[in-house]
Amino acid sequence: MQYTVYAAQDFMGDWTGEFPDLPGCTPEGGDMEEFLANIQAAVEAWAAEQGLSALPQPSALEPDFSDPRRMPMLVDVDDAFLKREAPAELP
Numbered sequence: 718m719q720y721t722v723y724a725a726q727d728f729m730g731d732w733t734g735e736f737p738d739l740p741g742c743t744p745e746g747g748d749m750e751e752f753l754a755n756i757q758a759a760v761e762a763w764a765a766e767q768g769l770s771a772l773p774q775p776s777a778l779e780p781d782f783s784d785p786r787r788m789p790m791l792v793d794v795d796d797a798f799l800k801r802e803a804p805a806e807l808p
Contacts, residue, residue, distance in 0.1 A: 718775050721790070723790075724787070732747075732748065734752065738776055756794065
């Protein structure tokens, strides 16, 4: 699924993001490549913290250009991790 994430670079050059559809999910990275690579793990961790069995449907991209430091991006998120069965508990 494709989600909108707003990416911003801080004064040290690190990147952080926020998902309007996944409040509290904030991927980070030391550069843009690392930031993009960390998105899936951030979403998986966020979904686990929320106890979700499915991700919310992404809303339509409506870029917010009110802060020129925030760059709207569409990113792919694989929700297959939510469909994996938990290992069976030992007796």
